[in-house]
Amino acid sequence: MFNQLQPVPTDPILGLMTEYKADTNPKKVDLSVGVYKNEVGNTPVLAAVKKAEEYRFNNEQSKAYLGMAGDVKFNELMTNLLFGESDAVNSGRVKTAQTPGGTGALRVAAEFIARCNPSAKIWVTNPTWANHISIFNAAGLQVEEFPYFDFETMGLKFDQTIEALNKVPSGDIVLLHACCHNPSGMDLNIQQWQTVADIAKKQGFTILVDSAYQGFGHGLNEDAAGLRLLASQVDEMIVCSSCSKNFGLYRDRVGAISILGTSSAKAEVAFSVILNVVRAIYSMPPAHGADIVATILSSKELTALWHTELDEMRTRINGLRSFVVNKFKEKNVPGNFDFIANQNGMFSFLGIDKEYITTLKNDYSIYIVGSSRVSIAGVNDSNADYLAESLAKVLN
Numbered sequence: 452m453f454n455q456l457q458p459v460p461t462d463p464i465l466g467l468m469t470e471y472k473a474d475t476n477p478k479k480v481d482l483s484v485g486v487y488k489n490e491v492g493n494t495p496v497l498a499a500v501k502k503a504e505e506y507r508f509n510n511e512q513s514k515a516y517l518g519m520a521g522d523v524k525f526n527e528l529m530t531n532l533l534f535g536e537s538d539a540v541n542s543g544r545v546k547t548a549q550t551p552g553g554t555g556a557l558r559v560a561a562e563f564i565a566r567c568n569p570s571a572k573i574w575v576t577n578p579t580w581a582n583h584i585s586i587f588n589a590a591g592l593q594v595e596e597f598p599y600f601d602f603e604t605m606g607l608k609f610d611q612t613i614e615a616l617n618k619v620p621s622g623d624i625v626l627l628h629a630c631c632h633n634p635s636g637m638d639l640n641i642q643q644w645q646t647v648a649d650i651a652k653k654q655g656f657t658i659l660v661d662s663a664y665q666g667f668g669h670g671l672n673e674d675a676a677g678l679r680l681l682a683s684q685v686d687e688m689i690v691c692s693s694c695s696k697n698f699g700l701y702r703d704r705v706g707a708i709s710i711l712g713t714s715s716a717k718a719e720v721a722f723s724v725i726l727n728v729v730r731a732i733y734s735m736p737p738a739h740g741a742d743i744v745a746t747i748l749s750s751k752e753l754t755a756l757w758h759t760e761l762d763e764m765r766t767r768i769n770g771l772r773s774f775v776v777n778k779f780k781e782k783n784v785p786g787n788f789d790f791i792a793n794q795n796g797m798f799s800f801l802g803i804d805k806e807y808i809t810t811l812k813n814d815y816s817i818y819i820v821g822s823s824r825v826s827i828a829g830v831n832d833s834n835a836d837y838l839a840e841s842l843a844k845v846l847n
């Protein structure tokens with residue numbers, strides 16, 4: 452049975468990660484993987500997480516099954532973190548289930564959508580996180596792209612976005628990134644979110660918001676502003692969220708899927724379908740990560756500590772954005788990279804050709820994804836000169 456199989460190429464980003472690990476050049480720089488790194492290039496466990504883990508170690512009472520929706524307290528706290536003070540939540544129209552990471556949430560969403568409408572098309576930004584396409588295809592759904600990022604201006608092409616969304620029919624899904632768009636770093640402003648909400652209401656399509664970086668752009672509330680605007684205006688929506696980045700719980704696999712229904716009763720029905728989907732995929736999510744998040748969010752002291760740590764990560768990334776732009780100028784890297792300072796989250800495109808990216812890897816041990824997406828958090832004081840000097844040599 453297995454003899455007929457053809458090897459599947461590894462995910463390009465994970466492949467680069469392996470190459471980077473094997474590279475013995477002491478000057479090597481990793482700008483590929485979407486993981487936060489501190490000034491010395493580490494991804495440490497947050498102090499708030501360590502404290503919550505200590506609490507869990509001393510207080511965990513049982514390892515009995517959790518149930519399909521996972522940790523009920525976590526679900527309630529995540530709902531509040533995402534939706535804020537909201538009529539939709541107060542009226543019981545939002546139901547949340549814990550999932551194995553943001554990827555798990557998206558996979559459950561994909562199966563749920565296939566149950567709602569097997570012929571639904573999923574409209575994603577061009578470009579988007581590559582795994583979005585794989586996840587929805589895996590549920591048998593067709594993925595279509597709409598124009599979003601403009602490689603000429605390194606900004607949005609919002610006129611074209613509007614034009615495309617005005618043609619998306621009722622029954623289809625439009626997937627938007629809540630903030631810190633991966634891979635472009637370009638987000639919608641609040642007027643643009645309003646425009647999209649108006650089109651969604653007119654056309655009757657459903658919006659799925661992927662919130663994987665809440666707190667990494669401008670702040671926890673600011674980064675949820677678009678999602679909250681939609682929740683106050685549309686009848687139905689889906690939100691997939693991840694605690695991988697903002698709680699640094701990458702390998703603990705914790706995230707959530709939230710459903711907004713037209714009424715509490717309708718949301719309840721939709722939620723029963725979600726739980727049925729979960730039962731047939733992984734039965735129930737793992738307990739550890741969600742318990743850590745719930746412990747942090749239900750303690751004033753741990754929440755304050757987490758906010759401080761999250762602020763530090765965000766401030767570092769935002770500071771690095773201007774630092775990189777200035778460093779490129781100082782080292783005479785040809786081109787205008789000012790746009791990097793105006794984008795959000797960990798990613799931006801450099802907008803350089805593939806041949807340069809290959810040379811940077813082969814000759815300088817600088818690892819960048821083929822699309823020219825860089826993970827800004829991989830830059831620090833000790834590699835910035837080398838990075839800018841190498842780029843200047845390769846691009847000149």
Ligand code: PLP
Nearest residue numbers: 485552553554580633663693695
């Ligand atoms: N969505 C986006 C846009 C992402 O960039 C990521 C991770 O990189 C995810 C979802 C999923 O995150 P995870 O499954 O690690 O929680």
